[in-house]
Amino acid sequence: MLEIAAASHDDGVRELSILSARLAYALMCLTLTWGVLVSTGWFDRLTGRHALRASHQVFATITLAFAFVHGVGFLVMDNGLPLGRIIIPFTGPLRDTFGTLAFEGMLAASIAVGLKRWTTYWRWLWIHRLAYPAFALGVLHAFFQALARGTLSTVALGGLTLLIPAVLVIALRLVPPKALEAAGLAEGGP
Template sequence: MAWGIFTATGWVTRMTGREAIRSTHMVFATMTLAFGLVHAVCFPLLTDLVFGFDKVFIPFWDGITRHAVGIIGFELMLAAAFTTGARNLFKYRTWLRIHQGTYIAFVFLVIHSFFGAAANGTLNVVWLGGITLFIPAGLLCGLRFLPPSTLVRAGLVAPEVMDPLGLMEPSGEEGKRLDVSVNNELCHRYGFCQAEAPEVFQLTKDGRLRYESRPETRLSDKTRSAARCCPMRAIDLRERSL
């Protein structure tokens, strides 16, 4: 989850490079799915429990809510992984929404882990490790949905770290307006720009990207955020005085 946020926001691009972040995200995501699959498959193999594959992969089959929450979270992550590998078979908006569903999956899996440990009587043993892993990921999820300018004003992130490409609005009093252009050769139409600034960028049903070349000043922050989140760096912004 944390490296997925780094991939989408580019917060640590200057230190590692975008390709390194994306590759690390893929490795961690694959490991997470592998561990989750091993955890699920082990239950039908136990000799002291009657726990078939139907209870492992069908939510609410056995009536235990904590199991169902874990199954739903794991299957949401599987759906995101599948649509990523077969992205050409899905519309861009569909792929983006399914991939954003991993935030919900993360919450479900945290709930499943907590109540599972409590039911097994091991919460007093694993609680410290669980909190240690949850706090960084949970904090990043919260910061992910805050505007970059808010994080900078609060002093949580320095402007040069928050915006390594220099896309954030300068602090001067004079207003600036943006000219937007998109490199069609670089743009893969993933839809991150639309998620950040739907008033400026729109993906049509036939897969084309439409955008406002001169958005209103009130949309400048969203436009900069969209350019910063573009994984292909296809959006070019130029400032001009009002």
């Protein structure tokens, strides 16, 4: 007969929270990369701008859902964290604050999409660009949490593998178009 080790409720919730955090991180990198590719028009010929924009929104929604599940996991544990510590920044360790601010920044950027109709384009764009610092805070949260839990070496390879393309695309977005044309990375305009 096989003996099954009894696992506590918290073990399952903790594993679910860790899995959802890793999926949120991966999708956060994908969402940001895809958003830059959509906004620059680099993939317009692939399927059309509307489909690319819709897929970016789907990635962002799934990212927020996994990040939400990650946070809620800490509420439902037997010795869970209080709600205030999860949703109010600077009420816990700095590594938790990074995660709270990252989630709230991404949520604000997502809500701005719904408000686009009632505000100016430039105000909407400024709010939506909160996703960039939110992304950086999410990366810091993941790094410092892994460091605090002693799992940095385990998650570093996957984390860096997903982070490098996102950072590269962001860097290319910041390079002036003339420099990209001169390097042969972009075609000249009309």
